[in-house]
Amino acid sequence: MKKASNLKPTIFIIFGGTGDLNKRKLAPALYNLYTEGYMPEKFSIIGTGRTEFTDEKYQQELLDSINEFSRNGKVKADKWEKFGVNIHYCPIDITSQKTFEDLKENIEKYKAEFGEDTQVIYYLAVAPNFFPLIAECLKKYKLTGNESNSRIVVEKPFGHDLESAKELNLLLDGIFTEKQIYRIDHYLGKETVQNMMAFRFANSLFEPLWNRNYIDHVQISVTEQLGVGDRGGYYEGSGALRDMIQNHLLQLLCLVGMEAPISFDADEIRDRKVEVLKAMRPFKPEEVSYNSVRGQYGKGWVAGKEVPGYRHENAVDSHSNTETFAAVKFHIDNWRWQGVPFYLRTGKRLNQTSSLITIQFKDVPHHIFSSNVAEIWQQNRLIISLQPEMSIRLQVQAKRPGVDMVLNPVDMVFDYKGTYDTDTPEAYETLLLDAMEGDQTLFMRGDQVEAAWELVMPIINTWENKTSLNFPNYPADSWGPEEAEALIARDGFHWFTLPIKEKE
Incomplete structure (x- = not known):
């Protein structure tokens, strides 16, 4: 692993930020990376979901999850104080234009703070039927960036059969380059x-x-x-x-x-x-x-x-x-x-x-x-x-x-x-x-x-x-x-x- 000094400032946007995958796996993983020195010096984690949360309430939700599921056990107060302030929440309705306008506003705010070389990672921790809709909205509202500063991480299952996998590949290839698409298999x-x-x-x-x-x-x-x-x-x-x-x-x-x-x-x-x-x-x-x-x-x-x-x-x-x-x-x-x-x-x-x-x-x-x-x-x-x-x-x-x-x-x-x-x-x-x-x-x-x-x-x-x-x-x-x-x-x-x- 490379240390944080080698990483660009990063905005991590988790679609499905209130879901089980984020609570059990993603949030504990990001916290563990932070405590061991592998997160960028400047980063922001934006969770999205349909539930109405304040930043403070969402931070507490993830703190409880990390305490329960992190391999390192309970969080240390001093570490959490520095990590938790980087966690934010954005309530979304993926059928609403305002949702992605709010998301774009958040991205621009952190880019202004972190610098223009900031990268954005979209993590699709949602049901597979939402993959195409989210990807199309990212394109529609000009959030896809370019090969060097944005990526999309897609959870399994990637398609239900050969035909649907081809359709999803075709859709993503029309929005992102292959270098931007990260099809994840945790094994x-x-x-x-x-x-x-x-x-x-x-x-x-x-x-x-x-x-x-x-x-x-x-x-x-x-x-x-x-x-x-x-x-x-x-x-x-x-x-x-x-x-x-x-x-x-x-x-x-x-x-x-x-x-x-x-x-x-x-x-x-x-x-x-x-x-x-x-x-x-x-x-x-x-x-x-x-x-x-x-x-x-x-x-x-x-x-x-x-x-x-x-x-x-x-x-x-x-x-x-x-x-x-x-x-x-x-x-x-x-x-x-x-x-x-x-x-x-x-x-x-x-x-x-x-x-x-x-x-x-x-x-x-x-x-x-x-x-x-x-x-x-x-x-x-x-x-x-x-x-x-x-x-x-x-x-x-x-x-x-x-x-x-x-x-x-x-x-x-x-x-x-x-x-x-x-x-x-x-x-x-x-x-x-x-x-x-x-x-x-x-x-x-x-x-x-x-x-x-x-x-x-x-x-x-x-x-x-x-x-x-x-x-x-x-x-x-x-x-x-x-x-x-x-x-x-x-x-x-x-x-x-x-x-x-x-x-x-």
Whole structure:
């Protein structure tokens, strides 16, 4: 990270400033950046919303949120005194001309105070149906600025399908340049995800092995214990495939599968990611059922408490066809990965909350040890854990201490908590700082979004056109439908999990 002295004065305008995303993620992230010296010396945060707030009332709202959700705990009075005065509120009605005139007046006021090199960042922390309307209003009322002094950050979901993603890209491209558009995926801001780049391309050890000759298969698994909770209305129009695989998991797959970039330039890296998506084998409709599994959770018991099935959650159709679990087998048809399966899995109300990337290497070509010597024979694995722990572990075979030759798997572990004393920044801290610095490396480009949608559309269309007759097909606190185990087992593999450590 670069220190604040390198950053231009910044006006941060948050559409949806009274919403959950701002309270839980954005405001705490901006405050943490400030306390650690990464905010510009001159900045203003303007929250917008339909609720009538004074600046003082809004500042108190965000103070309460930061106290609750900041990784650094309660705010320090002296820090808040200097940070809080930079927070302002602008009530808006995005259908009203006065709203954007007031916003323009605020921007001009702070530009006069901060200087003409001040940059403006518009953050769209609102429902996706408001994205086009806000973008068009920014253009209509001449608030878009130019490539060097204004940016727009767009939350996911970016489109509901391929067609809507193309329409949104076309709209934004007509208002902003691609250099101004920051399509955010918070998974790419996670520390362990970023470390994938360093791990692969700053070390000579693994790159010679990072191909079909040595890798058996790859698993990317993001599982949640929680159900949909109060997001039932949103989830009904989304589902696990759209909500997780189309963006988060495919982005992780791109990091595993990409070729080495020439430099750390943002577009160079994003070019390599697009190449992966373009090389992925498309599905024919008749291949979908063989290469994918969908599921929906039923009622069950979690931590001694009975929980409802998906169809009994708030705002969910009692006959819903929406999947809460998805597993897909992908192939990358290029020289490096030909024949190596990539298994992606995600779901809600599963046995544990974890995010794992597992690279399993091929077995040794010839076993010299007898079966009674190898107590638990296991192929070498590289496991990158994003949550709940952040670690990178290499599993190898080693001799157990003693006079007898007995082999068993051991872990060589790089554990963030055990290695570093400093706290790891939240994903949004990294991404918000990158947006202020104008670094698009961890943000998705328009063609990348469309390529991901194009890949999953045959699955989406097949599932939506054929109602599942066996939903719900897995109980809460399980590992999903049995068909998901069959999907990977028929290739001779099984889903990998890490034991959850008890909290100290």
